Amino acid sequence: MASPAGNRSSKVTPYDLIFGFTNTEVYRIPSKGFKARMITLAVLNVVLIIGILAYLGITYRERQRNTRRVSDASYQPKSQRAFWLFRRVDRSSGKLIIPNHRILGAAFGIAVAVTWIGLALNSIKVFVERGAMRDSFGWRAFLLMPMFGHGWITVWTSLTTFLMTTDRHSTFTVSSTLVNIFFIGVFVGGLGMAIICSCVNFSEGLKFWSAYLAFKARLENNDAAYPALPADAYNLTLQQAAEVQAAGVRYFRSGAYTFGPCIILALAIIVVNMAGLFLCRVLQKQIDYNKEQLISAITTEHQLTSSLVQETGMPRRPSTAVLKRLSLSKGLSPFESTASIEDFNGKRLSASQVRRMSKLDARSHCKDRARTIIVLTRARWELLLFSINAAVISMFIIGILTYLTIICHDLTIVTGTFSRFESAVYMSGWFYTTLSLLTLVFLLFQAFQYRERARTSVRTLGGDLGGGTSSNSVGGAIPAAQAMSETGAEPIVRPSHSRSCSFALPPPPLDRRGRGESDVTGRRGDVTHLFGRFANAWARRNASINSTNTKPALGVNMVVERAVTEEMAEEEMSATTSSTEEQVTQEKPAPTSASQV
Numbered sequence: 001m002a003s004p005a006g007n008r009s010s011k012v013t014p015y016d017l018i019f020g021f022t023n024t025e026v027y028r029i030p031s032k033g034f035k036a037r038m039i040t041l042a043v044l045n046v047v048l049i050i051g052i053l054a055y056l057g058i059t060y061r062e063r064q065r066n067t068r069r070v071s072d073a074s075y076q077p078k079s080q081r082a083f084w085l086f087r088r089v090d091r092s093s094g095k096l097i098i099p100n101h102r103i104l105g106a107a108f109g110i111a112v113a114v115t116w117i118g119l120a121l122n123s124i125k126v127f128v129e130r131g132a133m134r135d136s137f138g139w140r141a142f143l144l145m146p147m148f149g150h151g152w153i154t155v156w157t158s159l160t161t162f163l164m165t166t167d168r169h170s171t172f173t174v175s176s177t178l179v180n181i182f183f184i185g186v187f188v189g190g191l192g193m194a195i196i197c198s199c200v201n202f203s204e205g206l207k208f209w210s211a212y213l214a215f216k217a218r219l220e221n222n223d224a225a226y227p228a229l230p231a232d233a234y235n236l237t238l239q240q241a242a243e244v245q246a247a248g249v250r251y252f253r254s255g256a257y258t259f260g261p262c263i264i265l266a267l268a269i270i271v272v273n274m275a276g277l278f279l280c281r282v283l284q285k286q287i288d289y290n291k292e293q294l295i296s297a298i299t300t301e302h303q304l305t306s307s308l309v310q311e312t313g314m315p316r317r318p319s320t321a322v323l324k325r326l327s328l329s330k331g332l333s334p335f336e337s338t339a340s341i342e343d344f345n346g347k348r349l350s351a352s353q354v355r356r357m358s359k360l361d362a363r364s365h366c367k368d369r370a371r372t373i374i375v376l377t378r379a380r381w382e383l384l385l386f387s388i389n390a391a392v393i394s395m396f397i398i399g400i401l402t403y404l405t406i407i408c409h410d411l412t413i414v415t416g417t418f419s420r421f422e423s424a425v426y427m428s429g430w431f432y433t434t435l436s437l438l439t440l441v442f443l444l445f446q447a448f449q450y451r452e453r454a455r456t457s458v459r460t461l462g463g464d465l466g467g468g469t470s471s472n473s474v475g476g477a478i479p480a481a482q483a484m485s486e487t488g489a490e491p492i493v494r495p496s497h498s499r500s501c502s503f504a505l506p507p508p509p510l511d512r513r514g515r516g517e518s519d520v521t522g523r524r525g526d527v528t529h530l531f532g533r534f535a536n537a538w539a540r541r542n543a544s545i546n547s548t549n550t551k552p553a554l555g556v557n558m559v560v561e562r563a564v565t566e567e568m569a570e571e572e573m574s575a576t577t578s579s580t581e582e583q584v585t586q587e588k589p590a591p592t593s594a595s596q597v
Contacts, residue, residue, distance in 0.1 A: 137205030
């Protein structure tokens with residue numbers, strides 16, 4: 001027995017050749033730099049996870065800070081204060097389910113990053129170190145599931161918010177039940193279909209790996225017993241090799257049946273994602289409208305200040321109201337001179353000017369308008385980034401899935417070069433990670449750009465501006481959850497909306513026309529004209545805003561206009577009335593005052 005063993009150690013047996021050929025076909029020979037590329041991919045996904053957690057931390061801290069600033073936060077329902085996963089929002093056709101795209105999207109994004117990290121590290125173990133391939137089948141099979149979940153959560157939030165925004169003012173309504181069934185059905189059904197196909201692919205991979213291990217054990221036994229083998233040992237070995245090859249063909253072709261149906265879900269993401277872009281257009285119209293209103297308010301404020309200065313005159317000491325308006329106009333004005341204010345009609349406000357006005361300490365309508373512009377701008381940017389990210393990734397995934405379906409069906413993924421195999425399997429990971437990091441950088445940038453400075457407790461609009469809502473949401477421009485009536489005795493509780501959804505709708509306005517407050521025509525119209533109120537249709541028809549391209553319908557139809565309530569006009573009206581009475585009292589001659597007494 002020693003002689004055959006010595007001869008076997010010095011010669012290459014047929015079973016050695018078969019084993020080497022099979023091992024090369026199964027493991028492939030990786031191209032140069034494959035290990036470095038996989039390490040880089042894993043590191044990028046680790047950075048992506050850290051960035052996602054940092055972004056969630058920033059937004060959560062901002063939300064908590066705004067919540068602590070609100071004294072009446074206890075009036076808000078706990079379910080609405082939390083809003084971790086989803087919420088049900090009332091609309092004219094029923095209750096609409098809106099998922100929290102930040103929490104759920106971040107969860108799916110982290111899941112995608114974890115799967116790519118696992119696949120990259122496992123690929124190094126398999127193709128470089130020639131380790132076991134069992135885990136690799138699982139990473140490949142379930143790799144696309146979090147991607148689909150991430151994209152579908154984004155478009156689900158975008159479309160439902162868009163429908164909720166336009167439902168009350170459109171010529172037709174869409175049933176909330178149908179919308180909920182559609183999104184939940186496609187989300188659950190699409191992911192369920194993809195999971196079933198992935199399980200089939202994973203099962204075929206395990207069968208292939210079991211067949212390969214059995215074939216490898218037979219080759220090792222035959223090689224150890226060579227040449228003392230039965231006559232049919234070689235034929236049995238070839239037969240088992242054919243079985244391994246057939247199992248490999250079934251595994252790779254099952255990829256075609258796995259990746260092919262997933263194209264349907266990616267197409268649905270692209271089609272429905274257009275609603276997010278439509279909502280971005282709505283928000284842009286809102287921003288333009290509020291900028292026009294802000295320019296009009298600045299111009300009117302400057303004209304009023306100039307007229308008050310002329311009336312008071314230099315020798316006389318100006319009243320307290322005049323001094324207040326002078327300081328307010330000075331603080332609000334983002335321009336260099338009086339001429340620049342007068343000649344500014346028709347021009348656009350820069351972002352720095354709007355931010356400067358929004359951070360003023362003085363309480364003013366212009367400051368509220370600037371805050372509204374910032375909230376809408378941030379919401380639009382976030383929605384635009386999420387929508388473009390989901391659409392581009394879905395288009396790329398469709399291309400990759402189509403390519404994988406073709407090369408898996410004709411087995412080019414096996415017979416071709418390793419570079420083709422690497423591009424088919426790992427290219428989507430590179431693209432998804434790079435685009436997600438780029439989107440995350442923009443999100444972090446706009447989060448820091450539009451962040452709010454810590455303030456002292458200054459009451460505005462029935463509480464601190466924002467009313468407990470995060471400034472990263474459209475609801476951040478809404479007043480506090482509870483506002484007092486003009487008598488101070490009647491509490492008006494407003495429905496609270498989530499601070500997590502970046503484009504959640506504000507609560508409906510408080511309509512007090514039934515109490516006769518909107519029937520006043522004289523002084524109320526002057527106050528409305530001075531302070532640019534546009535929530536009421538009557539006031540909007542009688543207001544002069546010095547803008548040729550303003551669309552009056554936006555004053556009612558859009559989102560934020562419904563959040564500017566009666567309290568602002570009443571507060572400003574009382575301030576204007578008191579200042580006017582004080583001015584009239586100072587300017588009236590003595591005989592007139594005596595006669596009145």
